[in-house]
Amino acid sequence: MKKTRKLNRNVAIVGAGMSRFGMYRDRDCRDFFSEAFQEMMASIDKGLDINDIDAMYLGNFSNDFFVHQAHWGPIMSELLGLVPKPATRTEGACASSALAFREGVFAIASGFYDIVLVGGAEQMSRCATEEVAEGLALATFPDEGLAGFTFPGVFGAAASAYFDRYGATRDALMDITIKSHNNAPLNPKAQFKVSIRDLMNAKIEKAEQLGRPVPEWDDEKAFLWDPKANPMVAWPMHLFDCCPISDGASCVLLVAEDLAKQFTDDPLYVAGIGQGSGRGMSSKPDLTYFEATRYAAEEAYGMAGMTPEDVQFAEVHDCFSVAELIHVEDLGFFKPGEGYKAIADGATRLDGPKPINTSGGLKCKGHPVGATGVSQMVEIWSQLRGIAGERQIPNPNLRIGATHNLGGTGGTCTFTILERR
Amino acid sequence: MKKTRKLNRNVAIVGAGMSRFGMYRDRDCRDFFSEAFQEMMASIDKGLDINDIDAMYLGNFSNDFFVHQAHWGPIMSELLGLVPKPATRTEGACASSALAFREGVFAIASGFYDIVLVGGAEQMSRCATEEVAEGLALATFPDEGLAGFTFPGVFGAAASAYFDRYGATRDALMDITIKSHNNAPLNPKAQFKVSIRDLMNAKIEKAEQLGRPVPEWDDEKAFLWDPKANPMVAWPMHLFDCCPISDGASCVLLVAEDLAKQFTDDPLYVAGIGQGSGRGMSSKPDLTYFEATRYAAEEAYGMAGMTPEDVQFAEVHDCFSVAELIHVEDLGFFKPGEGYKAIADGATRLDGPKPINTSGGLKCKGHPVGATGVSQMVEIWSQLRGIAGERQIPNPNLRIGATHNLGGTGGTCTFTILERR
Numbered sequence A, B: 001m002k003k004t005r006k007l008n009r010n011v012a013i014v015g016a017g018m019s020r021f022g023m024y025r026d027r028d029c030r031d032f033f034s035e036a037f038q039e040m041m042a043s044i045d046k047g048l049d050i051n052d053i054d055a056m057y058l059g060n061f062s063n064d065f066f067v068h069q070a071h072w073g074p075i076m077s078e079l080l081g082l083v084p085k086p087a088t089r090t091e092g093a094c095a096s097s098a099l100a101f102r103e104g105v106f107a108i109a110s111g112f113y114d115i116v117l118v119g120g121a122e123q124m125s126r127c128a129t130e131e132v133a134e135g136l137a138l139a140t141f142p143d144e145g146l147a148g149f150t151f152p153g154v155f156g157a158a159a160s161a162y163f164d165r166y167g168a169t170r171d172a173l174m175d176i177t178i179k180s181h182n183n184a185p186l187n188p189k190a191q192f193k194v195s196i197r198d199l200m201n202a203k204i205e206k207a208e209q210l211g212r213p214v215p216e217w218d219d220e221k222a223f224l225w226d227p228k229a230n231p232m233v234a235w236p237m238h239l240f241d242c243c244p245i246s247d248g249a250s251c252v253l254l255v256a257e258d259l260a261k262q263f264t265d266d267p268l269y270v271a272g273i274g275q276g277s278g279r280g281m282s283s284k285p286d287l288t289y290f291e292a293t294r295y296a297a298e299e300a301y302g303m304a305g306m307t308p309e310d311v312q313f314a315e316v317h318d319c320f321s322v323a324e325l326i327h328v329e330d331l332g333f334f335k336p337g338e339g340y341k342a343i344a345d346g347a348t349r350l351d352g353p354k355p356i357n358t359s360g361g362l363k364c365k366g367h368p369v370g371a372t373g374v375s376q377m378v379e380i381w382s383q384l385r386g387i388a389g390e391r392q393i394p395n396p397n398l399r400i401g402a403t404h405n406l407g408g409t410g411g412t413c414t415f416t417i418l419e420r421r
Helices: A029-043 A072-080 A096-109 A129-139 A142-146 A151-166 A170-186 A196-210 A220-225 A257-262 A291-304 A321-330 A339-344 A361-365 A369-385 B029-043 B072-079 B096-109 B129-139 B142-146 B151-166 B170-186 B196-210 B220-225 B257-262 B291-304 B321-330 B339-344 B361-365 B369-385
Strands: A011-018 A055-059 A087-091 A115-123 A232-234 A247-256 A268-277 A313-316 A400-407 A412-420 B011-018 B055-059 B087-091 B115-123 B232-234 B247-256 B268-277 B313-316 B400-407 B412-420
Touching (some): A011 A096, A011 A257, A011 A369, A029 A115, A029 A247, A072 B268, A087 A096, A096 A247, A151 A232, A151 A321, A170 A339, A268 A291, A313 A321, A369 A400, B011 B029, B011 B369, B029 B072, B096 B412, B151 B232, B170 B220, B170 B321, B170 B361, B247 B257, B247 B369, B369 B400
Parallel strands (some): A055 A087, A055 A115, A313 A400
Antiparallel strands (some): A011 A247, A400 A412, B011 B247, B268 B412
16 A cells, blocks of 8 residues: 545444343343443434434344344344335454444545444344354355364464564563453443453352362463363363354444544544455464554554554454454554563553553453444544443543454454544 | 445446356355456456455355355355455345445545455355255344244235235236246346246147147146146245245445546446334334335435336346335336236336346346346446447436345345446
8 A cells, every 4th residue: 555545524423322231141232232332322422313314234144144134234124113224234354333333424524424323233143153153154265264263273373483582481472361351340331241360250259169179270371271171172262262152232423523522522534444454374374473464553643644653542353362362463552573472561461651441452352343343433432421330441641542343363353543532 | 225325436347247146056155256266357457467456245145054054254255365355244134245245335435445345246056945945044033033934925925015015916926027038038147047938838848749748828827827837835925926046146336436447447436325124023013015125225325316117127136026026116117016017018028118137037047146136236247338248228318227136035135326427
């Protein structure tokens, strides 16, 4: 990419909401999206007449597979009373709603629309675990499927390559898992609201109560190294390196920057957007970085006129712990091969210099795949507005946050920089 | 809708291509899309360096279901050598690629990109017919599925309502079928290249050869009224009212209007775009029109500053014959209840005053659902450029054509007006 990309008209976020993430077999995507929409409506300081919404974009990966229903654009349009306004579904695997967000930005920047609802939803928990794995595998590249790769295998291979290149070990992945599990209990929407330490202590306590042999875990890492507590999935990926199966929805309201103050005195501005595509495993030039993420980052930083140093915190796609590790390097937060050292030093903790996944990340907040991209923006909204409660980043000058979303095995990646002025 | 919508930057088509449509069990979407892309590249008068393509949008309904593979954006990006440029899939059932087209327009009009490839692809024929019906039913509204409706049933109900309201009969549908079957043999890409008359005569000839009772069909309508020749599917929809199962792909190259002359001295301009959403059967206010189509038309005519009279010819979504009938009224080409009379008078024939579906339409050209929307634009491109061969509309002043694409049971509809200046 040579040129710096700009929008003809800038765009702001004036409302944001998300459903609780979890497994809800007795509810469906309409329930989740309605929950997110209600919260978003309540968050718009000066209110919104929903008749003023011009259009809607919805990210969904494959409810086709998971609940045997496609064509969710008009279903959601009807649900919210937006008919006959246009409603478009975007799909980019686990980055589906980040794509919805981007199309909403384009639709407004084009001048055609002023007010656009963007969001995402997915219902995964009605399937058995094996079925979910089969459904998710629809998003791998054909060559990967033919070779027998599913997602843990692909990301396990990436971790192996990273370890080999830079000398990291599973300790590096554990630092990420422990950090995410520390943040999640502070997020009321998160699926797993428990720290590794509390989980470990609970298991010790239970063993004591039952009179069973008490595990000798000195600390969280001893717990994570114990294959009984943290069994292998696809080496070196163990159970606690993998995000869960989740249901949920998220949405934000996008408006033209020139109209933003009609809705709030405190909008969030879309400073930079970027998106890239990547190759399948058989033709990836290198497993220790994601080509699509680097391209997306370059595009977004270029538009924003910012550098990685300007981004104070970020939600980074951690479908697996190693994904967060590699991406914080791809996004320029740390140099290649240096990320794991910085993480070990606490750089990405809630009180560190570059907090990553304050929400708990996909690992603990949950990962209803179509909802994830926009849910990351909801977290940035909460942090920048200072309404993140117990997990609020302890920095009174918080101004710039970013989201990174990945689809498939790196086939689709996005990077979005949001700014409070 | 109150306001007239405009783009900040206008957009032109400078190249167009499509694969043959048909059933090709031994080929897949990559083959189809590659075929379409090659034809598109060859159609760009002054050539294109594919490295100059900034982004790609691909419409696909549910290869998730049909061939158990989702996330086609990066698959096609890798196929064409576009990695790491972004590639986004859109889904709006049978209108999926019309949505890709619209997002490509927005991406350019936003100022972010200059040159965007948009297209669509679908592979349906690997499934058994019953499976295809099941897959397509993913695009109905949940209430319709619960009530047992599949597509022929929904459109059959619409036809019944239309007949009841306006006094039309199956004759009206037959006029449409006969016209489409007359156009298709003139289209080398069409799936069914045979007129009803030739089909009828072939059957008569065969009966004579075999010494069987020779059917007494005086004309095409007698053939279509014969339930042995044209069995019922869902009253009043009979076999020849329904489009086939198809595979195929299509694409066009969109560029900013200010750059168009770099690619050709004869671009096609995007004069108007429109999209709407609709409701499920249980809450549709009326079955004799499509709310989403009317909204899309209003949006597109408004942007173009045009009226239905200005549109000289159109490709109109005829998944079922009745869909074409209702839509030519919704688009304002004929008044409600008047369409079938005008069609009976030949108004929509190739040599009539308002030719509709010169390509043969979905009925005969074929309907690989994700490819259809953009394939309609390929037909407009061919007609406006005067390269439509035997099916060229006999009007030396052809300047404005339009495409109408419908998804699901009217959940998503688009209308696009293209102009040669």
